Amino acid sequence: EAGVAQSPRYKIIEKRxxxxxxxxxxxxxxxxxxxxxxxxxxxxxLIQFQNNGVVDDSQLxxxxxxxxxxxxxxxxxxxxxAKLEDSAVYLCASSLWTGIYGYTFGSGTRLxxx
Amino acid sequence: KQEVTQIPAALSVPEGENLxxxxxxxxxxIYNLQWFRQDPGKGLTSLLLIQSSQREQTSGxxxxxxxxxxxxxxxxxxxxxxxDSATYLCAVSPAGGATNKLIFGTGTLLAVQP
Numbered sequence: 001e002a003g004v005a006q007s008p009r010y011k012i013i014e015k016r017x018x019x020x021x022x023x024x025x026x027x028x029x030x031x032x033x034x035x036x037x038x039x040x041x042x043x044x045x046l047i048q049f050q051n052n053g054v055v056d057d058s059q060l061x062x063x064x065x066x067x068x069x070x071x072x073x074x075x076x077x078x079x080x081x082a083k084l085e086d087s088a089v090y091l092c093a094s095s096l097w098t099g100i101y102g103y104t105f106g107s108g109t110r111l112x113x114x
Numbered sequence: 115k116q117e118v119t120q121i122p123a124a125l126s127v128p129e130g131e132n133l134x135x136x137x138x139x140x141x142x143x144i145y146n147l148q149w150f151r152q153d154p155g156k157g158l159t160s161l162l163l164i165q166s167s168q169r170e171q172t173s174g175x176x177x178x179x180x181x182x183x184x185x186x187x188x189x190x191x192x193x194x195x196x197x198d199s200a201t202y203l204c205a206v207s208p209a210g211g212a213t214n215k216l217i218f219g220t221g222t223l224l225a226v227q228p
Contacts, residue, residue, distance in 0.1 A: 042203055042218025091157055105157040
């Protein structure tokens with residue numbers, strides 16, 4: 001089966017600019033996650049979708065970050081305006097359902113804010 | 115608040131050695147624990163998933179154990195190879211609630227010298 005697709009692979013922007021990341025999960029996976037991984041740290045959950053509804057966005061900086069999952073398939077994560085501390089790898093993952101099943105991660109988007 | 119710690123932060127071993135990576139977590143109320151591998155510039159690859167009711171899982175040269183009551187897990191790698199060089203992350207999924215989010219440790223950077 002095809003994996004989780006993410007684009008772009010790399011992005012460099014100036015602070016205060018906006019940026020968007022795209023994710024296409026594995027076909028049939030109802031649950032989609034966005035994680036932020038800062039250099040030297042483990043990934044941290046930003047938002048979790050179940051189909052097109054938000055299950056958990058408690059750690060999403062809502063003043064600058066937004067995410068949507070239209071039609072319960074693809075998802076977009078946006079940052080506006082970006083700050084230097086947003087420099088990180090943004091990982092998308094999907095799972096068949098919320099529960100005992102394991103995750104499949106995409107390769108991530110590496111964002112550098114200068 | 116669940117916290118996950120991994121020791122050591124970095125490890126260098128000669129090829130052929132057996133090695134153990136350690137993971138500890140502060141709250142024993144977990145759904146499952148997973149070990150991931152992360153190669154530079156890549157996403158995460160799931161290695162082993164242990165349900166809370168299980169004690170260990172094995173896959174090839176890898177064996178992961180779980181002692182939920184003491185909040186510990188170990189990843190044992192037998193006969194290490196240079197291709198095993200990567201960052202190894204453990205993550206727990208907290209029990210209860212509607213989410214299946216993962217809380218990650220900061221990882222162990224493994225280098226296997228030929």
